[in-house]
Amino acid sequence: xxxxxxxxxxxxxxxxxxxxxxxxxxxxxxxxxxxxxxxxxxxxxxxxxxxxxxxxxxxxxxxxxxxxxxxxxxxxxxxxxxxxxxxxxxxxxxxxxxxxxxxxxxxxxxxxxxxxxxxxxxxxxxxxxxxxxxxxxxxxxxxxxxxxxxxxxxxxxxxxxxxxxxxxxxxxxxxxxxxxxxxxxxxxxxxxxxxxxxxx
Amino acid sequence: xxxxxxxxxxxxxxxxxxxxxxxxxxxxxxxxxxxxxxxxxxxxxxxxxxxxxxxxxxxxxxxxxxxxxxxxxxxxxxxxxxxxxxxxxxxxxxxxxxxxxxxxxxxxxxxxxxxxxxxxxxxxxxxxxxxxxxxxxxxxxxxxxxxxxxxxxxxxxxxxxxxxxxxxxxxxxxxxxxxxxxxxxxxxxxxxxxxxxxxx
DNA sequence: GCAAAATGTTCTCCTTTTGTTCTCATCGAG
DNA sequence: CTCGATGAGAACAAAAGGAGAACATTTTGC
Numbered sequence: 268x269x270x271x272x273x274x275x276x277x278x279x280x281x282x283x284x285x286x287x288x289x290x291x292x293x294x295x296x297x298x299x300x301x302x303x304x305x306x307x308x309x310x311x312x313x314x315x316x317x318x319x320x321x322x323x324x325x326x327x328x329x330x331x332x333x334x335x336x337x338x339x340x341x342x343x344x345x346x347x348x349x350x351x352x353x354x355x356x357x358x359x360x361x362x363x364x365x366x367x368x369x370x371x372x373x374x375x376x377x378x379x380x381x382x383x384x385x386x387x388x389x390x391x392x393x394x395x396x397x398x399x400x401x402x403x404x405x406x407x408x409x410x411x412x413x414x415x416x417x418x419x420x421x422x423x424x425x426x427x428x429x430x431x432x433x434x435x436x437x438x439x440x441x442x443x444x445x446x447x448x449x450x451x452x453x454x455x456x457x458x459x460x461x462x463x464x465x466x467x
Numbered sequence: 468x469x470x471x472x473x474x475x476x477x478x479x480x481x482x483x484x485x486x487x488x489x490x491x492x493x494x495x496x497x498x499x500x501x502x503x504x505x506x507x508x509x510x511x512x513x514x515x516x517x518x519x520x521x522x523x524x525x526x527x528x529x530x531x532x533x534x535x536x537x538x539x540x541x542x543x544x545x546x547x548x549x550x551x552x553x554x555x556x557x558x559x560x561x562x563x564x565x566x567x568x569x570x571x572x573x574x575x576x577x578x579x580x581x582x583x584x585x586x587x588x589x590x591x592x593x594x595x596x597x598x599x600x601x602x603x604x605x606x607x608x609x610x611x612x613x614x615x616x617x618x619x620x621x622x623x624x625x626x627x628x629x630x631x632x633x634x635x636x637x638x639x640x641x642x643x644x645x646x647x648x649x650x651x652x653x654x655x656x657x658x659x660x661x662x663x664x665x666x667x
Numbered sequence: 668g669c670a671a672a673a674t675g676t677t678c679t680c681c682t683t684t685t686g687t688t689c690t691c692a693t694c695g696a697g
Numbered sequence: 698c699t700c701g702a703t704g705a706g707a708a709c710a711a712a713a714g715g716a717g718a719a720c721a722t723t724t725t726g727c
Contacts, residue, residue: 270528270713274489293675304716309676311714326722328674391591391664411666463663464591466611470702493686504705509687511703526711528685674723684713693704 269314275300276311277320280331290331377401377460387423389439392462399461411459417452469514475500476511477520480531490531577601577660587623589639592662599661611659617652
């Protein structure tokens, strides 16, 4: 959040909007904060917009829109426009016009790993990608896990539990063989819950 | 940790940050520790920064950022633990112990598309993935773009500009042929700047 | 529909607050 | 005594915050 005063502006806009169903005017914001100048308020709103907290419809009275009411006002939201595919322009998806990234990334027990190597390439996890790991010791069949083998070697593989209690770790790469281990040799460190990649 | 007093500073900064979502001002830290001088607090913060416990954004009010695991729990930030690969346990990456997601995702001119189809599968973009698009009309050679063809068909392809001015749109899928169009038929709507995927 | 009022926007000028950098003083341990 | 840690406080640059004028556009009142 930009600054103290901007935060107060945001809090008021948010409270007002939730109560009335529409945004306050600059003057109303100003009065509430004891500011005489609408220009000052506008500057605060602009700062908030730059950091993604809200959107301003230009020249419109009450033209301030909160970004995503669900996320308790945290940034991390992007408009979800629609599907792209072969055929027709981008369609807006009705009822799903915004995607809350924070819900996905705001973590309880998560961290990021940068992936090296191509062992999971057929699952779309490429060299250099970031994977979001949720720290836990248990994992279910078919989940992609960070497994520590013999306490010295950590890998990213898909987990398969065998009937005899042993574990098979399957790479997603036809050139690499699945590896089977006694349960005692493998310690699950976490499970992949997300992945992302930056193109620049 | 540098010294006892620095530890007290750090503890307060951490507690304050986790509770409020933003860092305290130097003055607030000083009051809490019974110090009269902001300069003293600044010296402690500098010492903590030198040892990697936090980061100071210069000249910024509330510009102290916790680093590493301390930051976990704040939206937009996840600890970046290190690389995972074949061989040895997770290594911490020195100097890169934190990744700011909000900087990447929260942006003025971006939106998300859900990808349908497998035309970019060899670039690791799978059916159902989300791609982050930055709205712009220009794109450079080799960038992955959202292209609108003849005003009716939007696709995700890698852009190649040919010498004669025409454009080639290359799928990342050996089963699909590259398509060549006159420049007039193609309108770039945006460029892929990121991608992510949720595993549940 | 039209004019007046209100609203949003941009600007410049100003004060206060904050972070930053100093120097100097104190105190305790080795 | 010397050194390091700590504090006080002054001085300064930058950021944060505000006032108000001027203007364009929208909204409102009739």
